[in-house]
Amino acid sequence: MAYTTIDKPIDYFNTLIYTGNGSSPRTITGVGFNPDWVWGKRRDDGAGHNLFDTVRGAGSDKNLQSNGTGAEGSGLPATYGYISAFATDGFTVTAGSSDNAYWNNNTATYVAWNWLAGGTASSNSNGSITSSVSANTTAGFSIVSYTGTGSNATVGHGLGAVPRMIIVKRRDGSDSWVVQHGSLGAGKALNLDSNGAVQTYDPYWNNTEPTSSVFSIGNDGRTNGSSETYIAYCFAEKKGYSKFGSYTGNGSSNGTFVYLGFKPAFVMVKETNNTKNWSMFDNKRTNTFNPVDGTLYPDTSDSEGTDVNAMDFVSNGFKNTSSNAGNYSNDSGDTYIYMAFAENPFVTSTGIPTTAR
DSSP, X not given: OOOOSOSOGGGTEEEEEEEOOOXXXXXXXXXSSOOSEEEEEESSSOOOOEEEETTTBSSTTSOBOTTSOOOTTTTOOGGGOEEEEEETTEEXXXXXXXXXXXXXXXTOXXXXXXXXXXXXXXXXXXXXXXXXXXXXXXXXXXXXXXXXXXXXXXXXXXXXXXEEEEEEEESSSOOOOEEEETTTOTTEEEETTOOOOOEEOGGGTTTXXXXXXXXXXXXXXXXXXXXXXXXXXXXXXXXXXXXXXXXXXXXXXXXXXEEOSEEEEEEEEXXXXXXXXXXXXXXXXXXXXXXXXXXXXXXXXXXXXXXXXXXXXETTEEEEOOOOTTOSSOOTTOEEEEEEEEEEESBOTTSOBOOOO
């Protein structure tokens, strides 16, 4: 049997929860590494999702929001707070003064999902567009910055493996987030900021599957406008650590089981054939036991909800347990894509199996 090469997934991905104290600046610690991508959300209030990365840098003008189409830094008054620096074990925030501050309002509850890329970005000339890339080939994650040409092109991603999921956002203008997923096909895409169903539209990705060195972009302004700037988050699948696939819901409390090969720490799903929100689950918020029912929605600013969705995190995957009408992860006969990261591999390189929650 081939075992994972990542025995400690927490060295590459970690969810951090904390309570705000209103101080400014404040360094949030406990990540366990210097994160290159931080995706934060206030849990108890309808405040937006906020995404920062080390390639674009920290500061009030570097925020992007998954629940909106705004340009980098837009929609983020300084009174709402922001990440001001990345640290060796976390990140430093400016609290802000608004009642719905995004990062450190006193007594407010927060979550931050953290990924390790490759630190300082380097130039990549594998594609027809020269990109700036921070890549972690062990974990299969890279952050890619590039400038569009307005015509069909390729962009180097630095992974040395075929990406199974790519998320692109135009930085300097108000455009939707565009998501490519290996289960959809090259001519199809979803928008991270929208609950809409899958789109068939060749100009996003030039109807071309990514390769182990580049991903392709067409002539649409959301992925490749002339002289426009973009950021891409690219993910390759790594055995025992990450998986990107699809499944069909059954509408039952004895729901669809999705085999991952690891106990998940984080799962994000999206129904593809209907209008439904993206949904995020993790192993730190709400219940630390099954069912995992604390849901946040990347395409909305809604506070954390527990009334519609639920799944069990088990030793080798996840099992949907919601039969509620209108749930976002297990409607009968509907198709879903997912991205998942591990808490523990099902079997480590030492041959020791993991256990369920």
